[in-house]
Amino acid sequence: MQALRERLGARRREVVAGRREAVDRQHALGKRTARERLELLLDEGSFTEIELYRRHQAHGPKLGGHRPHTDGVITGSGTIYGRRVFVYAQDFTVFGGSLGEAHAAKIHKVMDLAVDNGAPLIGLNDSGGARIQEGVMSLHGYGGIFRRIVQASGVIPQISVVLGPCAGGAAYSPALADFTFMVRDTAQMYLTGPDVVEAVSGRRVSHDELGGAGVHGSQSGVASFVYDDEADCLEDVRYLVSLLPGNNLEPPPACPPCGADSDVRPRLAEIVPVEPNRPYDMRLVIEELVDDGDFLEVHEGWARNVVCALARLDGEVVGVVANQPLVLAGVLDADAAQKAARFVRFCDAFGIPLVTLVDVPGFLPGVDQEREGIIRHGAKLLYAYCEATVPRVQVIVRKAYGGAYIVMDSRSVGTDLSLAWPTNEIAVMGAEGAVNVLFRKELATAADPATLRAELTEEYARQLVHPYYAAERGVVDDVIDPVQTRSAVARGLAMLRNKRREPPRRKHGNIPL
Numbered sequence: 001m002q003a004l005r006e007r008l009g010a011r012r013r014e015v016v017a018g019r020r021e022a023v024d025r026q027h028a029l030g031k032r033t034a035r036e037r038l039e040l041l042l043d044e045g046s047f048t049e050i051e052l053y054r055r056h057q058a059h060g061p062k063l064g065g066h067r068p069h070t071d072g073v074i075t076g077s078g079t080i081y082g083r084r085v086f087v088y089a090q091d092f093t094v095f096g097g098s099l100g101e102a103h104a105a106k107i108h109k110v111m112d113l114a115v116d117n118g119a120p121l122i123g124l125n126d127s128g129g130a131r132i133q134e135g136v137m138s139l140h141g142y143g144g145i146f147r148r149i150v151q152a153s154g155v156i157p158q159i160s161v162v163l164g165p166c167a168g169g170a171a172y173s174p175a176l177a178d179f180t181f182m183v184r185d186t187a188q189m190y191l192t193g194p195d196v197v198e199a200v201s202g203r204r205v206s207h208d209e210l211g212g213a214g215v216h217g218s219q220s221g222v223a224s225f226v227y228d229d230e231a232d233c234l235e236d237v238r239y240l241v242s243l244l245p246g247n248n249l250e251p252p253p254a255c256p257p258c259g260a261d262s263d264v265r266p267r268l269a270e271i272v273p274v275e276p277n278r279p280y281d282m283r284l285v286i287e288e289l290v291d292d293g294d295f296l297e298v299h300e301g302w303a304r305n306v307v308c309a310l311a312r313l314d315g316e317v318v319g320v321v322a323n324q325p326l327v328l329a330g331v332l333d334a335d336a337a338q339k340a341a342r343f344v345r346f347c348d349a350f351g352i353p354l355v356t357l358v359d360v361p362g363f364l365p366g367v368d369q370e371r372e373g374i375i376r377h378g379a380k381l382l383y384a385y386c387e388a389t390v391p392r393v394q395v396i397v398r399k400a401y402g403g404a405y406i407v408m409d410s411r412s413v414g415t416d417l418s419l420a421w422p423t424n425e426i427a428v429m430g431a432e433g434a435v436n437v438l439f440r441k442e443l444a445t446a447a448d449p450a451t452l453r454a455e456l457t458e459e460y461a462r463q464l465v466h467p468y469y470a471a472e473r474g475v476v477d478d479v480i481d482p483v484q485t486r487s488a489v490a491r492g493l494a495m496l497r498n499k500r501r502e503p504p505r506r507k508h509g510n511i512p513l
């Protein structure tokens with residue numbers, strides 16, 4: 001027994017240590033090894049590894065005689081702030097982290113365990129993609145991952161962290177996950193690499209230009225979070241997990257209440273200018289509303305005209321969706337609608353109440369937007385709100401015009417509680433635009449059109465755009481003092497805590513994708 005135990009210990013140490021030169025090369029590339037990453041991600045000493053000794057059974061060039069243990073992926077489970085998660089971390093030092101049959105089977109197993117145990121799944125990706133020598137079995141393995149991600153979608157939170165190459169179909173794992181993290185310079189995601197792009201289009205691009213964190217964090221919207229450094233990235237994965245339930249049947253992790261229901265925030269009255277067209281940073285409003293001014297913004301660099309963030313309010317996790325008057329005056333465009341729609345659906349799937357802060361001049365008009373499909377993309381956001389059954393509180397901070405008002409969680413699409421500041425302006429359109437349409441003939445024949453326009457505009461605003469118009473008609477529940485917004489939202493959420501609404505039975509809806 002003693003000899004067997006010693007041999008076991010030596011073998012385990014050798015497998016865990018990996019090949020020295022491959023580890024050095026990984027470090028030289030500015031990347032940590034899979035095990036070093038897991039140490040940063042998980043609570044100290046919490047990792048339980050499974051299938052350490054698994055190795056491929058394939059034959060092929062550069063494969064037959066070379067059968068390293070782990071097969072290039074480390075799988076298992078650990079805890080984050082004491083809560084269970086399941087993980088896989090691809091190991092670039094073994095076959096470039098490429099995915100063959102055994103590698104895929106290990107990931108399948110850990111995904112199944114995550115679902116069976118109702119715990120989040122976190123995948124650390126650093127891989128050359130399908131293992132070329134294993135042919136169809138690599139592709140088959142990827143398909144099994146994609147099918148599992150989709151089946152687990154809305155059941156357990158799924159987080160994908162891209163820390164190296166993620167090429168070809170492999171990029172669909174992050175694309176299907178709930179949240180995708182990326183690190184600048186060392187991580188890339190693309191369906192076809194620079195060589196193929198050059199062969200097809202004649203254009204030479206770098207890996208980073210094609211699929212770096214800059215591209216995916218600010219242009220394509222594939223990356224939800226972008227970091228300069230792996231350690232910061234993994235720290236924020238921990239932060240995100242601390243805000244999420246383990247599964248859709250579990251409530252989000254709450255902290256003890258902190259007296260938000262009686263909190264007065266004088267700064268709120270100063271941040272938002274009364275003039276409807278003056279910009280301000282909506283994130284300052286969010287800071288005042290949430291506990292400790294602390295929130296985790298999703299897609300911070302993409303579609304910045306809408307802000308989506310996870311935070312706590314009186315200890316409870318909330319999802320905040322807010323127009324951002326600082327960017328494009330806070331209009332909704334195709335990207336903003338998609339970003340917010342996906343966030344709303346995530347929150348709804350995992351029982352996270354929604355707080356929607358509205359200050360929106362409308363949808364972005366223009367040929368480009370129409371051709372890009374603003375109708376289709378705007379419909380996604382509309383659909384997401386219409387089907388959401390979590391507690392929903394809307395706060396109309398300033399203006400709310402037209403279709404964009406409806407879409408931003410208005411009473412008509414199902415908000416539970418609609419609060420408005422005395423600065424609110426809710427209407428089909430602004431007073432000047434309305435007068436131009438309604439009184440076109442009168443203005444065309446008037447002796448003094450400018451004076452008439454001014455009079456009509458003032459009259460229209462007085463009748464239809466005053467702050468109590470919506471409250472008098474019950475589409476707004478209360479007009480509140482801005483400084484009491486934090487307490488009013490906290491009280492609203494407390495009132496709605498036991499909300500239960502069963503959607504009618506159906507296979508699934510048909511969201512306009």
Ligand code: HXC
Binds near residue numbers: 097098129169170
């Ligand atoms: C087998 C691979 C591999 C792969 C890398 N390696 N990718 N082995 N299959 N797909 C091996 C290399 O041979 C090398 O082995 C080691 O990993 C390190 O790779 P390097 O090329 O030396 O590293 P680097 O210079 O950093 O370049 C990384 C890379 C490059 C950009 C990822 O390796 C590369 O372009 N790989 C191929 C990417 C690809 O086309 N994959 C298939 C995509 S299609 P040695 O023994 O020399 O150390 C796909 C379809 C999925 O994935 C479909 C799902 C639906």
